[in-house]
Amino acid sequence: MEKASISIINSQSDQIEKESLNSKSESEINYVTEPATSVPKHDHRTKVQLIWENITYVIEKRNESTQILKGVSGQANPGELLVIMGNSGAGKTTLLNILAGRLKSLGEIKINGTVAINGTNIKDINFGYYSAYVTQEDILLPTLTTRESLLFSSKLRLPGTHEEHVQRVEKIIEDLKLTRVADNVIGSVTSKGLSGGERKRVCIGIELITEPLILILDEPTSGLDSFTAEIVVDLLLEQARKGRTVITTIHQPSSGVFSKFDRLVLMCEGNIIYQGRANESRKYFGKLGFKCPKLMNPADYFMRLLHVVDRKNISEDEKEKLKILVSAYSTTDPESEIIDPSELEHLANKIFKRPSTQMEQFKILFKRSNINSRRNPIFGRVKYMQAIVMAVLLDLTYNNIGTGYSSIQDRNGVLFVLTMMGGAFGSQNSSLSFPSELPLFFKETKQGLYSTISYYVAKSIAELPNLVMSIFLQALIIYWAVGLNNYDASKFFIFYAALLVLNVCGTGIGYIVGALFHTETSAMIAEPIFVIPFLLFAGQFANVDRIPIAFRWVQYISPFKYGFEALCINEYTDLNLPCQNCDSDDCTKCDPLDDLAFYDSLGESFLYNIIIIIVFRIIAYLLLWITAVRVKR
């Protein structure tokens, strides 16, 4: 589309709206320069037209250049639902991401062309402030309810009092017809929750919180049945009718859904081959000789028409068809309406402000993580179950350990198993903690809703209470059933503290694994690779001279070494145990600590593990921060 061909049409209604806008005070209209006020943030009467011109997307790999988008131009108008369709691999998602400002030239990817809203290049403004992007995947916390998901998002995105947030959320729940499921948990593949359509509506609702002027969606109806898909499309139409500019890709719409589209962009092999009113598309292709049978869904017909069997070896017939479609399109003059560019001149040079301070972010994220760790079985039920089952098993094995000679071996055994469990279980559970939330973290961090440090600190602290409680229960059951320290109550709390510190060290290893491996499966597989060396090279579970020289240093940073040491020092100090089987009082007294070659004091072994906790957590934070920086790019 030539820019020159775009004329300014000021319809009567636009004029009336402009006049009413003009009658408002400057502060009311100019929401852009005053973002930190209360609702509503955007004035709906502000209309935004998105125009993209001559967009090319080229991948240059090893002297080979692949052109994915071949200089496409077009426009999306306020008050309309624009749907992008095309064959698989046509470049729909690529174009959508460029329009949303989510793709930039980087490395082998070269992007050219301009995307502008009302004459302002989106590169010159904080586009995310005016637009919202709904991803194809539903990125939500499965443990939160619909209402909670919207409320936390509202608090993270906008300033305002609790009452204002509640009011805004209730309105969205009502508008999106989610009242019936407002207090139902989102759920996931493994735990039943909302239906696919309801989940999609929650995702859209979350993006509507900031009242964006442009709503961009990637395949919002994927995986939904035709009835549910129609509900979602109706919702998008409602949003468009409120004055928003709505752009979406849609895969296989039913004829009912297709008939609802306002405008249609059809793509084939990186070209736009139709752009205009959806209800005129059938006629357009008919004129070109591609007649859609009367009873056939036009969307199905177009998909068949645009289908390319093998992109690398396009057949002569397909080439001919593509040539006709591309050349016919370039000679058409797609309808052109444009909003007066002066209307949003104030969009330029907009400086985005985070809606909340670090402390506010921390408080909101802490509350959200707290609910998640209470409801997520990995951090809640599973942790308690693990702790109690292992405690019972140890009790059955070491019950009433006594103070005889053989109890030394048993004590070493029970303390060793506890050491292993403490580090390994702590690490295993928390290695899944980040991956389960990373998609949401990436999305929100990309939107600039909070800093990595606020998220990290809030999450680490929120996950502690379950750990503290479950380890306390475990310690309580084991200590008294086994008869550790000959039932000396004063030493119970040191025993518990040593176990807890060890578990917290383990969670540090888990966080590092989770921050390095971004999916639950890869984190689960990688976790033992990180834990076992700490165990194997701790210097106590294999003779030091067996450990390869290159790995001997590992013992000095092994939480297992200091954890086991602390448990043993607490156990054997002041406990008189005979060195051989003998019943008399003058049996030689043993010093198991000497046999174990423990030369640190109790305080030192605690201190070293506390240092390890701090260092591991800093490493995990840095890894997460690096990932977040990469995602933002």
Ligand SMILES: Nc1ncnc2c1ncn2[C@@H]1O[C@H](COP(=O)(O)OP(=O)(O)OP(=O)(O)O)[C@@H](O)[C@H]1O
């Ligand atoms: N970074 C990239 N590296 C290599 N190829 C890419 C890259 N990005 C996109 N492509 C290729 O560009 C083409 C268009 O991709 P895009 O995801 O935009 O297609 P689409 O029309 O959305 O397809 P679908 O409907 O199947 O999702 C595809 O062949 C894809 O493999």
